[in-house]
Amino acid sequence: MKIIAPIVAGVVFATTLSARAADTPTDPQIAHIAYTAGLVDIGYAEIALQRSKNKVVREFAMEMVKDHKAVNDKALALVKKLGVTPEDNATSQTIAGQAAAKRAELKRLSGAAFDRAYAENEVAYHSLVNAAVDTQLIPSASNGELKDLLKVGLKIFQGHQQHAEHMVEWLARKRAASKE
Amino acid sequence: MRNIALHAVFSSLFLLAGAKFASAGESASVVIADLEFKPSTITVRVGDTVTWINKDFVEHTATSRDGVFDVATPKSRPAQWRAQKVGDFTYYCRLHPNMTGTIRVTR
Numbered sequence: 001m002k003i004i005a006p007i008v009a010g011v012v013f014a015t016t017l018s019a020r021a022a023d024t025p026t027d028p029q030i031a032h033i034a035y036t037a038g039l040v041d042i043g044y045a046e047i048a049l050q051r052s053k054n055k056v057v058r059e060f061a062m063e064m065v066k067d068h069k070a071v072n073d074k075a076l077a078l079v080k081k082l083g084v085t086p087e088d089n090a091t092s093q094t095i096a097g098q099a100a101a102k103r104a105e106l107k108r109l110s111g112a113a114f115d116r117a118y119a120e121n122e123v124a125y126h127s128l129v130n131a132a133v134d135t136q137l138i139p140s141a142s143n144g145e146l147k148d149l150l151k152v153g154l155k156i157f158q159g160h161q162q163h164a165e166h167m168v169e170w171l172a173r174k175r176a177a178s179k180e
Numbered sequence: 181m182r183n184i185a186l187h188a189v190f191s192s193l194f195l196l197a198g199a200k201f202a203s204a205g206e207s208a209s210v211v212i213a214d215l216e217f218k219p220s221t222i223t224v225r226v227g228d229t230v231t232w233i234n235k236d237f238v239e240h241t242a243t244s245r246d247g248v249f250d251v252a253t254p255k256s257r258p259a260q261w262r263a264q265k266v267g268d269f270t271y272y273c274r275l276h277p278n279m280t281g282t283i284r285v286t287r
Contacts (some may be wrong), residue, residue: 063275067238096286118222154237159276166277 007155024140025041028087031079034137034150036092037129038075040099041160044125047106047117057115060122060167064160071153115169122164130157205262207231210281212240212253217271217281224263225286232259242272242281250274 025033041064048061079086102121109117133154141147205227211218212234224230231241231261234253242251242261252263255260273279 047257067275070238152214152236156276159273159278162277163275173207 013030025089025091025137026087027082027143027146028079028084029089029091030137030141030146031075031084032086032088032092033095034133034153035075035086036095037132038072040095041104041122041125041129042068043099044106044118044121047103048114050115051110052118053059054112054115054171056167056170057118059148060163061118063163064122066107066161069154071149071156074149078149082143082145084143092177095163112171113148116168116175117173119164119167123161123168126161126164129159133157188192205229208271209233210242212236212279215276215279217242217279219227220280223284223286226266228285229260229262230283234259238275240275240279242271243274244271244283245268 001012043063045068048057049065052058052061102125106114106117106121133150138147138150138154141150184233194243205225207229208222208224209231210222210233211237212232214266217232223239229246232251232253234240234257237255239255240253242249242259244250244252246269247260248265248267249271251259251261263283266287269283269284269285271281
């Protein structure tokens with residue numbers, strides 16, 4: 001069940017983006033989707049900072065807050081410069097809706113169970129968002145500066161995914177060592 | 181007379197600073213931009229100083245895989261490490277492990 005939940009969420013997320021791709025998202029919609037995705041991960045990190053006592057998990061969460069805020073600040077500055085108003089859309093709403101369910105799930109956990117769930121969710125979430133940015137948002141962006149920001153953002157988020165994968169492995173090794 | 185004394189003091193300080201700089205070896209720079217270490221591989225000699233200049237809008241680290249160095253490379257502030265032994269040091273960013281580089285240290 002723990003494995004099925006992220007897969008189901010991923011399928012819904014990917015399906016929504018594919019459906020949107022039929023009518024290619026506009027730049028204002030892309031900006032809104034990217035900004036929402038960043039806010040969602042900041043939300044997960046804030047829960048981690050409230051609930052986790054694990055130094056590695058907390059440092060990762062602090063990094064997520066700083067990096068996603070930095071990317072979102074860049075995005076806001078860009079849309080202001082371009083005179084674009086980010087436009088809410090079905091994809092943004094799906095991301096936000098799924099995140100609300102995940103936040104509620106995380107808030108019911110504590111200790112090592114929370115750390116594990118948070119770390120695994122970070123891998124799954126970044127994997128989904130990275131695929132969407134790479135295959136949907138970047139190809140659909142028409143403004144060059146927005147496209148460039150998405151490309152840099154993708155590299156940052158791919159780094160987060162690898163970092164989260166390392167954290168999952170580290171937590172698993174720690175768990176195994178404690179059982180020996 | 182006072183001017184001559186001051187000149188002598190400043191000259192001495194300048195020479196001392198120069199001597200210290202010379203003994204510290206050469207300096208090599210790595211620019212961090214768009215989540216890449218540029219150049220990704222550099223060769224320096226023992227005693228040389230490597231300076232990372234982070235031009236990204238997020239923070240990074242330059243962390244050797246063998247634990248020899250772990251340098252925080254904040255935004256808009258150079259960070260340095262002095263090579264102290266011969267070897268090939270592969271390094272990465274702890275925060276974004278998809279960023280990798282190598283420092284080759286020779287005699």
